[in-house]
Amino acid sequence: MRLAYVLRRLLYSALAFGISVTIMFAILHFMPGDYITQYLEAIYTIAPPEVVEAYNHAYGLDRPLIEQYFSYLIGVLQGDWGYSLSYSRPVLDVVCEKLVWTLVLLLPATVLSAIVGIVIGAYSGWKRGSKADIVLLNGMIFLRAIPSYWLALVILIIFAFYLGFFPLGGYVSLSALDTGIDPLDVMSHAALPIFTLFLFSVTGIYYLMRNSMLMTAGEDYIVTARSKGLDDPTILWRHAVRNAMLPTVTMIAFQCARMLAGSIFVETVFSWPGLGMLTYEAIEVRDFPLLQGILLIDTLFVIVANIGADMIYPFIDPRVEVGS
Amino acid sequence: MTTDEPLLRVRGLKVGFPTSDGLVKASDAIDLTIRTGETLALLGETGSGKTVLGMAILRLLQPNTRIEGEILYRGRDLLSLPEREMQKVRGREIAVVLQNSGTSFNPVLRVGDQIAEAITLHRGLKGPDAEAAAVDLLDRVRIADPARMAREYPHRFSGGMRERALIALALACNPSFLIADEPTRGLDAVTRREILSLFSEINRDRSVLFITHDIEAAATLAARVAVMYAGEIVEIGPVDAVLSSPVHPYTRGLLGSLPERGMRPIPGSAPSLIAPPAGCRFSPRCTFAVGRCEKEHPGLVEVGPGHYARCMLYD
Amino acid sequence: MRSFGVTPHARSSIRVWRWVTVSGHNVALYLSLGVILVYCAIALFAPVIAPFDPFAMSGSPLAPPDATHLLGTNDLAQDIFSRLIWGTRATLILGFLGAAVSVVMDTIIGIVAGYYGGRVDEAVMRFVDVMMTIPAFPLLLVVTIFFRPGIYVTAVIMGLFGGLNGVRIIRSQVLTLAVSDFVVGTKALGAGDGYIMGRHILPNILPLVGVKFVTSAQHFMLVGIGLGFLGIGDQNLVDWGQMIERASQNGGIILGLWWWLIPPGLAVTVISLALAWFAYAWEERINPRFQVMRV
Numbered sequence: 001m002r003l004a005y006v007l008r009r010l011l012y013s014a015l016a017f018g019i020s021v022t023i024m025f026a027i028l029h030f031m032p033g034d035y036i037t038q039y040l041e042a043i044y045t046i047a048p049p050e051v052v053e054a055y056n057h058a059y060g061l062d063r064p065l066i067e068q069y070f071s072y073l074i075g076v077l078q079g080d081w082g083y084s085l086s087y088s089r090p091v092l093d094v095v096c097e098k099l100v101w102t103l104v105l106l107l108p109a110t111v112l113s114a115i116v117g118i119v120i121g122a123y124s125g126w127k128r129g130s131k132a133d134i135v136l137l138n139g140m141i142f143l144r145a146i147p148s149y150w151l152a153l154v155i156l157i158i159f160a161f162y163l164g165f166f167p168l169g170g171y172v173s174l175s176a177l178d179t180g181i182d183p184l185d186v187m188s189h190a191a192l193p194i195f196t197l198f199l200f201s202v203t204g205i206y207y208l209m210r211n212s213m214l215m216t217a218g219e220d221y222i223v224t225a226r227s228k229g230l231d232d233p234t235i236l237w238r239h240a241v242r243n244a245m246l247p248t249v250t251m252i253a254f255q256c257a258r259m260l261a262g263s264i265f266v267e268t269v270f271s272w273p274g275l276g277m278l279t280y281e282a283i284e285v286r287d288f289p290l291l292q293g294i295l296l297i298d299t300l301f302v303i304v305a306n307i308g309a310d311m312i313y314p315f316i317d318p319r320v321e322v323g324s
Numbered sequence: 325m326t327t328d329e330p331l332l333r334v335r336g337l338k339v340g341f342p343t344s345d346g347l348v349k350a351s352d353a354i355d356l357t358i359r360t361g362e363t364l365a366l367l368g369e370t371g372s373g374k375t376v377l378g379m380a381i382l383r384l385l386q387p388n389t390r391i392e393g394e395i396l397y398r399g400r401d402l403l404s405l406p407e408r409e410m411q412k413v414r415g416r417e418i419a420v421v422l423q424n425s426g427t428s429f430n431p432v433l434r435v436g437d438q439i440a441e442a443i444t445l446h447r448g449l450k451g452p453d454a455e456a457a458a459v460d461l462l463d464r465v466r467i468a469d470p471a472r473m474a475r476e477y478p479h480r481f482s483g484g485m486r487e488r489a490l491i492a493l494a495l496a497c498n499p500s501f502l503i504a505d506e507p508t509r510g511l512d513a514v515t516r517r518e519i520l521s522l523f524s525e526i527n528r529d530r531s532v533l534f535i536t537h538d539i540e541a542a543a544t545l546a547a548r549v550a551v552m553y554a555g556e557i558v559e560i561g562p563v564d565a566v567l568s569s570p571v572h573p574y575t576r577g578l579l580g581s582l583p584e585r586g587m588r589p590i591p592g593s594a595p596s597l598i599a600p601p602a603g604c605r606f607s608p609r610c611t612f613a614v615g616r617c618e619k620e621h622p623g624l625v626e627v628g629p630g631h632y633a634r635c636m637l638y639d
Numbered sequence: 640m641r642s643f644g645v646t647p648h649a650r651s652s653i654r655v656w657r658w659v660t661v662s663g664h665n666v667a668l669y670l671s672l673g674v675i676l677v678y679c680a681i682a683l684f685a686p687v688i689a690p691f692d693p694f695a696m697s698g699s700p701l702a703p704p705d706a707t708h709l710l711g712t713n714d715l716a717q718d719i720f721s722r723l724i725w726g727t728r729a730t731l732i733l734g735f736l737g738a739a740v741s742v743v744m745d746t747i748i749g750i751v752a753g754y755y756g757g758r759v760d761e762a763v764m765r766f767v768d769v770m771m772t773i774p775a776f777p778l779l780l781v782v783t784i785f786f787r788p789g790i791y792v793t794a795v796i797m798g799l800f801g802g803l804n805g806v807r808i809i810r811s812q813v814l815t816l817a818v819s820d821f822v823v824g825t826k827a828l829g830a831g832d833g834y835i836m837g838r839h840i841l842p843n844i845l846p847l848v849g850v851k852f853v854t855s856a857q858h859f860m861l862v863g864i865g866l867g868f869l870g871i872g873d874q875n876l877v878d879w880g881q882m883i884e885r886a887s888q889n890g891g892i893i894l895g896l897w898w899w900l901i902p903p904g905l906a907v908t909v910i911s912l913a914l915a916w917f918a919y920a921w922e923e924r925i926n927p928r929f930q931v932m933r934v
Contacts (some may be wrong), residue, residue, distance in 0.1 A: 016769040024772075024778060028785075141919060145911035147861045149868045150883060150904035157892055220427040223384055224493070227422065228442040229414035240443075242432045261776035265865060269887075279777060280869060283784050291781045300776035306772070318477040319431055 004247055011312065013303045020299045021076060028292065050099045081296060082289035085150035091293035095275070099297060101171065102267070102274030104190055107258055114252050117202045121209025121248075122241045126217060128210075137210070144203040146201070149261045152196045152269035159192055166192045169271035193270045200262050201255040212244040217241070246317050253309035257302040329399075330357040331501060331531045332381070337393035339373070340378050346598040347390070350376040352555045354393070355624070360500070363532040365546035365563070367539065367578070371594055373555040374535045377421060378503045381533070382420055383410055397501070416446040419494040425486040429478035436462070436474025439493050446497040461492040466522060484515035488522065501531045508538055520544055539582060543567055548630075550566040551575045552603040554595050557624070561631030571633040573610045604636060612637060646823035674913035683725040689721035697721075701889075704898050708757045711898045713882075714889045723902050727875040730910065733794050733863030738855035740798025745805035746848055750836050752806070753813025764810070767803050775800040776862065777815050783871045790873040793866065797859050806853040846925040850918050857914035864907050879903035 012088065025226045047067065062072075081091040125134045160166045167173060171189045172181055216222070217240060263276030271277070282290040314320045336358040341348040351373045352413060360366050368374045379385050383402065397400040400411065413535055422428045430438060439461060440454035449457055457476065462470035465488040473481070473489075487507055494502060508516045508521065516538075524545055534545055542549055543563060550560040551572065558574040570576045577590040592609035595601055603606060607617040617636045624632040681688060690707070691697045696716040697708070701727045710719035752763040779800050783793060815821060817840070825835055866872050867880025886900040 016772050019769050020773045027778070027782060081749060141915050142912060145857065145915045146908050147864060147868075147911070149865060149880070150907065153883070153887060153892075153900070153904070161892055219421060220424055221430040222489075224422055224428045224438075225430070226384055227382055227414055227420045228493070229411045229416060229445060230441070231408075231411055234707065239430050239433070243430065246432075259773075261774065264776070264780070266871075267866065279780065283780055283869065283871065286784065288781075289787075291777075293655070295774060295777055295781065298777050299772055302772045317432060319479050 007313075009307060010271070013307055017299060017303055018073070021073065021296065022069075024295050024299075025072065025161065028288075029065060029068070034101075052111050053193040074238045076296065078212060081293045084287055084293075086287040086290065088286045091290055092132050092276070093292045094290065095297050098273065098275045102140040102260070102263055102276060103270065104186070105263065105267070105272065106256065108190075109194050109201060109259060110252065110256050111204055112194070112198045113255065114248070116198075118241070118245055118248060121206040122213050122244060124206070125210040125213025126236045128217075128241060133210075136163070136206070140203045140206050143199060143209075145260060148196070148200050149265040151199060152193075152266045155192055155196050156269055167241065169269075171272055184197060189270075189272070193266050193272050196266050196270075197259050197262060200266070201259050204255050205248055205251055209244060209248050212247050213240060215288025216240050216244040242316075249313055249316065250308050251316055253305040256305045260298055260301055331360045331362075331398065332356070332358040332533075333394075334377075334381070334395040335394040335396065337377070337380060338391070339376050340390040341386070342390065343598075344390060348597045349600065350555055350597060352600075353382065354557060355555070356550065356560075358501070358531050358533060359393065360531055361529050362548065363527065363534055363546045365534045365536060365542035365549045367542055367549060368552035368568060369537060369594060371597070372552040372611055373597075374552050375505055377552075378420065378505050378533060378535050381503060382414055382418055384420070388417060392514070392566075397424075411545065412455075415442050415499070416497045417499055418503065419497070419499040420503040421490050421494045421505060421507050423509065425483065425490045427485065428490055432476055433477075434475055435478055435481065435489050437477075439474070439489070439496050441497040442493060456493075458496070461496055463494045463579075464490065464492075464495075464526065465489070487511065487515075487519055491519075491522070491526070495526065499530070501533070502527060503533045503535065506537065507534045508536065511592065513525045516541075539567065539579065541551060551578070554600055555597055556605060556634060558606065558635070559631075559633045561628060565628055565631045571627045571631070571638065572606075572635050573612050574606045577609075604634070664714070665920075666732060667916050668924075671913040671917035671920065673873030675908065675917060678727055678910050678913075681724060682731045685725045685728060689718075689724040691718040691721040692711060693722040693725040694719060697776055701894075701896065711896075712729075713885065713899055719882075719899055719902070722877045722882060723906060726879045726882065726906070727878045727905065728788060729867070729873070729878045730860050730864060730907065732790055733797065734856040734910075736791065737797040737801070737859030737863065738852050740795050741802030741855050742785075742805065742860070743850045744799065744802050745809055745851065746844075746933055748803075749806045749809030750813050750840055750844075753810040754817045754832065754836055754840060755872075756814065756817060760810070760814075764806075765804050771803055779862075780866070780869065780871065783866060788873075793873065794859070794863065795854065797862060798855075801862065802855075805855065808842060808851070809847060812847055813840055816840050818841055830871035846921075850922045850925070853914050853918040853921070857918070858910050859909060860914070861907065879907050 072082070079092055081095070084091050084094050085090070087094050107204045120136055127133050156168070160168045167189050169189075172185055173189075222235060225239045230238075260275070263274060264279050265274060266272070266274070267274045267276030268280045275297065279291070279294050281287075282294065335353055337348065337351055337356075339351040339352040341350060354377060356377075357365070360625070362537045366374045366377065376385070380389075380391060381397075381609075383391075385391070389405060391401070391599075397413070402410065405413070429435060436455055436458045439458040443449050443454040443457050447454075447457070459470045459474045462474055466611065467473055467485055467488050473485070478489075491504075491507065492586065504523070508519055511519065520541055534542065536542055546563045548561065549566045550557050551566065551574065552558065553574050559566055559570065559575045564573065567579065570579055573588070577588075580586055580588045581590060590609055595605055595608065601618070603616075603618040603620055604610070604613070604622050607613040610617065614636065620636065622634045622636045624634050626639050627633050627638050690709075694717060697718050698712045698716055700712055700714050700716040702708060702712045702716075706719065708718050712722065713719055713722070748763060748767065752760045752767075752932060782796060782800075785917060786792075787797075788796065822835060822839055825839060828837075863872075864878065865882035867878035867882075868884045870881070870884060872878040872881050880903075882903040883900065886903075890896065892900070
């Protein structure tokens with residue numbers, strides 16, 4: 001039964017992916033102007049018509065749209081995601097390479113924001129109305145209001161520029177040219193961007209956890225726990241949190257996806273060579289095939305995160321059988 | 325096997341809930357005693373304040389509830405105990421079987437673990453010893469295959485099994501006093517009878533406050549009965565006296581509304597607890613009411629040996 | 640429904656005068672509303688308030704603040720203070736227009752899905768799920784960079800792409816309403832679906848929609864300014880994101896040009912904060928907080 005469910009889920013996700021690709025393709029190709037001209041204009045000021053035609057032919061833009069669509073779709077499934085104009089390499093290669101670096105930031109940030117968000121959200125909800133709750137809640141509202149790019153800049157200025165605790169950008173120091181990549185060095189470069197992404201995503205988890213806890217605190221089984229003579233902290237951490245945590249799994253997946261978009265800003269500010277910065281660069285030079293590939297990987301990422309959340313859920317909630 | 329000094333003595337208990345519409349006086353000047361080994365049934369409709377009374381004894385109500393009066397358990401006033409001390413009483417000395425068994429268990433923890441938790445807390449048994457004790461308890465409440473069920477989650481239990489498990493949980497540390505809040509509500513006739521028989525067997529030497537709207541159950545299990553209406557006790561006495569020859573018009577109406585006794589409902593509806601009527605609270609609906617009833621508030625008057633009623637007609 | 644375990648909500652109150660106690664919530668509500676209105680006023684009266692034309696060269700470049708140029712000048716010798724004032728317009732347009740589009744879309748979808756329920760609901764929600772896997776922000780970037788729309792079109796596109804978050808909340812509210820007594824009763828009287836949806840369901844979810852509008856406005860303001868930060872904004876308008884980006888690119892950090900770098904970011908944060916607090920205080924108001932005890 002479990003296998004059938006997994007297969008069904010994968011099929012559904014594949015379908016969702018296909019529809020997303022189609023919609024994106026439609027949106028992108030029904031725009032006025034073609035991207036080859038735009039790209040060439042970014043390099044030359046006036047592109048000679050022969051060059052334009054040559055590029056058009058090489059990239060298949062002179063074929064009917066339907067043909068382009070299907071060849072693209074099939075190509076995607078086979079692993080041919082097009083050819084990057086600016087990198088002169090297959091899009092899939094470039095994207096995968098940069099994805100790894102983004103994951104170096106994203107995964108620790110997700111784990112950190114999940115843990116911290118759950119813990120302080122639980123405490124805040126449990127002690128609703130207390131000084132701690134009011135301070136935390138308002139603090140989170142404040143944090144959420146700050147735009148991520150400005151937050152990244154401010155953090156960069158304070159911690160890297162003024163305090164000098166962390167390097168100003170990049171993912172390795174110049175010394176790596178001689179000594180090779182040192183994990184510790186990479187970590188010190190990653191610290192600030194991870195911290196920024198963490199601040200970016202922890203607010204959503206906190207807020208959901210707090211609300212969830214508000215509802216859990218009024219449940220009958222909490223009264224049962226109290227009637228057993230358990231003390232307040234035990235009831236909170238052993239009984240309440242386990243239940244209040246359930247909705248946050250979906251939120252964590254959502255925040256993961258949101259961080260991917262946010263990484264465009266964060267990576268650019270910190271000069272971290274991941275997907276986000278790649279997006280920024282591709283936008284600058286109008287590298288359309290690369291951008292299309294980035295959109296694809298973003299979609300895939302969201303789908304995978306959602307599947308992950310779905311798969312984890314039955315493990316933490318015994319009432320849910322895999323397949324419901 | 326009752327001693328002279330009552331195990332529980334409630335004096336002048338008043339419970340009020342502040343709401344945006346005003347203070348809801350859920351219980352008003354309740355006086356009650358329960359002896360060792362005695363079962364007292366608390367009868368009443370929804371909204372009469374009986375559950376509130378039960379919860380108040382263990383201080384399980386909301387923190388902003390206004391409670392006045394005394395609840396003396398073995399001579400100690402529970403209402404004046406610091407929270408730490410109260411935690412030692414809960415589950416160990418006094419335990420409660422909560423009203424809704426469907427939602428009274430934590431859905432993400434195994435039933436056996438939830439029972440073992442109380443055992444570890446009060447009886448000092450750890451790990452496998454506590455688990456074994458939990459299995460033993462499930463067996464005592466007549467749950468089939470107790471070792472397997474202990475490892476299951478609450479949603480796997482049927483309604484009747486959950487009720488038994490809840491009873492097992494309450495009795496885990498052998499409390500001297502048990503509060504049972506509507507243990508037979510929502511159960512089918514067969515299960516109900518089984519639970520009641522289990523109840524009488526397992527609580528032979530225990531003091532029990534049996535909160536219910538089920539008159540038959542009260543008749544079976546209790547030695548004494550107290551009838552509540554609009555936050556007050558309107559009649560209290562030995563079970564035979566109260567149920568066979570009820571004195572208070574409300575009790576009579578209640579018994580008259582039973583299917584086997586004619587199923588005559590009491591006209592009108594229960595009064596607001598924010599602004600209860602001056603005078604007797606039942607007078608607006610009482611067929612015997614006289615002018616005095618609406619003006620003066622009746623106290624409990626003795627109408628028989630150990631039998632009291634709150635009615636102007638007997639004053 | 641018993642809520643014995645809930646810690647009651649302590650209303651934080653401030654005694655303003657002897658007879659007037661202002662509850663903490665009301666302070667947040669009115670203060671944030673005030674800030675929002677101030678911003679709107681600034682945007683509206685920008686030509687009057689700003690001392691200089693935001694695009695004109697009015698002094699020497701990169702000059703620190705002085706009496707004429709309250710926030711100094713940028714690399715193109717434009718007065719930063721005037722640019723800050725004028726930038727309010729872009730921010731508010733992006734936020735409110737984008738939110739309007741998004742909320743209208745969400746409400747229509749939410750009402751239709753919640754009201755009809757059953758298969759319609761399932762189909763719609765599945766479609767919404769698929770749409771939500773599309774990375775809205777990167778797509779927005781790509782479209783904006785190639786399409787090069789003006790600010791109004793950008794706001795509309797933002798609303799269309801980034802919008803579907805509110806659908807679930809609206810739909811669940813509508814689901815409850817659709818089976819409520821008065822709706823069933825109205826149906827029994829022969830009222831048509833459209834009539835019920837418009838006359839009965841919509842007014843009941845308006846508070847929810849209102850709160851969603853405010854939070855969406857906050858979100859779209861940040862996203863819209865973000866576009867400017869990436870250099871994709873409407874070049875004809877002054878945009879705080881552009882200002883921040885230009886400030887950091889032109890040595891804002893290294894040269895310590897605080898008057899250029901900080902104010903735009905602060906301006907965005909303040910309006911964003913005001914909207915967030917307003918939404919929160921309003922939501923507190925419309926949510927039932929005290930549950931009636933049934934014992």
